[in-house]
Amino acid sequence: MSKDTIKTLPAHHESSLSPQNVIDLFKVTFDQELYRDDRQTLSDAIQSVKTELYNRNYAAAFDSTEKRTAYCCRWSPSRAIAYTSLFCHLDAVRDIVQSNTNSEILCIGGGAGGELVSIASIFAPSIDFNAKYSTNKTELQNKTLRVKLVDIADWTTEVQRLTEKLQETWLFDHAADLDIQSINKDVLKMAPEDLNLPSLNLITLLFTTNELFMAEKASSIRFFQRLNKDCASGCHLLIVESAGSYSHITVGTKKFPIQYLIDTLLLGKRGQESTGAWDLVQEHDSLWYRSKDEIDYPLKVENMRFFYRLYRKK
Numbered sequence: 211m212s213k214d215t216i217k218t219l220p221a222h223h224e225s226s227l228s229p230q231n232v233i234d235l236f237k238v239t240f241d242q243e244l245y246r247d248d249r250q251t252l253s254d255a256i257q258s259v260k261t262e263l264y265n266r267n268y269a270a271a272f273d274s275t276e277k278r279t280a281y282c283c284r285w286s287p288s289r290a291i292a293y294t295s296l297f298c299h300l301d302a303v304r305d306i307v308q309s310n311t312n313s314e315i316l317c318i319g320g321g322a323g324g325e326l327v328s329i330a331s332i333f334a335p336s337i338d339f340n341a342k343y344s345t346n347k348t349e350l351q352n353k354t355l356r357v358k359l360v361d362i363a364d365w366t367t368e369v370q371r372l373t374e375k376l377q378e379t380w381l382f383d384h385a386a387d388l389d390i391q392s393i394n395k396d397v398l399k400m401a402p403e404d405l406n407l408p409s410l411n412l413i414t415l416l417f418t419t420n421e422l423f424m425a426e427k428a429s430s431i432r433f434f435q436r437l438n439k440d441c442a443s444g445c446h447l448l449i450v451e452s453a454g455s456y457s458h459i460t461v462g463t464k465k466f467p468i469q470y471l472i473d474t475l476l477l478g479k480r481g482q483e484s485t486g487a488w489d490l491v492q493e494h495d496s497l498w499y500r501s502k503d504e505i506d507y508p509l510k511v512e513n514m515r516f517f518y519r520l521y522r523k524k
């Protein structure tokens with residue numbers, strides 16, 4: 211396992227499109243809400259999402275189109291630029307996204323589009339746009355990256371809007387190379403055949419693990435046990451959550467960081483870590499992403515501080 215020593219992720223990694231490109235994608239997708247409609251409507255929706263998230267009323271935070279769009283306008287852009295830098299920083303994740311073979315990624319709680327846009331911003335530069343003009347038949351068979359976004363809230367419209375702009379702006383005639391599926395389901399209740407865990411190369415749980423455990427602790431534990439059983443050897447699992455006490459959970463009378471519980475479930479009990487189904491590949495307890503001041507966006511672009519854990523199935 212390698213403990214990350216950097217304190218701050220680079221604002222831009224050369225393997226991806228630039229942060230401004232990523233932010234611009236949100237600008238063109240949500241042009242109506244950001245630039246044309248009455249700004250008060252968007253501000254009100256942002257305020258109510260903020261209040262619901264602060265009070266940990268997660269279902270209420272995403273229960274209307276106005277609130278979901280507000281999250282996509284206000285938070286997903288910041289998330290997307292930070293995730294782009296993080297995914298590029300993690301060699302295994304970057305390799306999966308830019309692989310020359312077909313790969314499949316499952317983003318749990320990924321309906322709001324941050325993960326999708328960041329994956330696309332790393333995938334797009336790896337496309338060989340000349341390949342289709344080649345006379346070599348093997349080059350004509352494009353690689354496909356399948357991205358499945360599973361979310362308990364219905365983000366279908368927002369994902370559709372982002373997908374259309376991604377295809378128009380970044381993928382052009384290679385749109386089919388990025389196969390995006392939006393699945394509106396509770397991941398804890400999904401049938402094994404719908405999750406298709408054995409075929410996955412990467413699972414992301416970004417700012418979602420806490421919500422799962424807060425909502426249903428026993429089902430969440432069972433879900434992690436299913437990952438232990440069903441994921442194929444070599445599959446990666448990336449978990450990101452807020453650094454610090456916001457990510458503590460209560461079990462019995464004790465409160466402790468959620469990563470301790472996840473480590474126990476995936477790696478084995480403390481002191482017997484080698485007994486679990488996964489290896490810990492890389493981790494950081496408090497990593498910053500800071501956007502450049504000159505980023506052009508009509509709303510605040512947040513800096514982020516988070517912990518991450520990257521696991522690999524044995």
Ligand SMILES: C[S@@+](CC[C@H](N)C(=O)[O-])C[C@H]1O[C@@H](n2cnc3c(N)ncnc32)[C@H](O)[C@@H]1O
Pocket residue numbers: 268272285286289318319320321322324360361362363395396397398416417418421422425
């Ligand atoms: C705080 S948001 C994070 C969104 C996104 N991953 C990001 O980083 O910006 C948590 C997401 O997890 C989703 N979620 C919560 N519980 C879920 C469950 N049981 N199954 C699927 N998605 C869930 C929520 O609807 C929401 O979209």
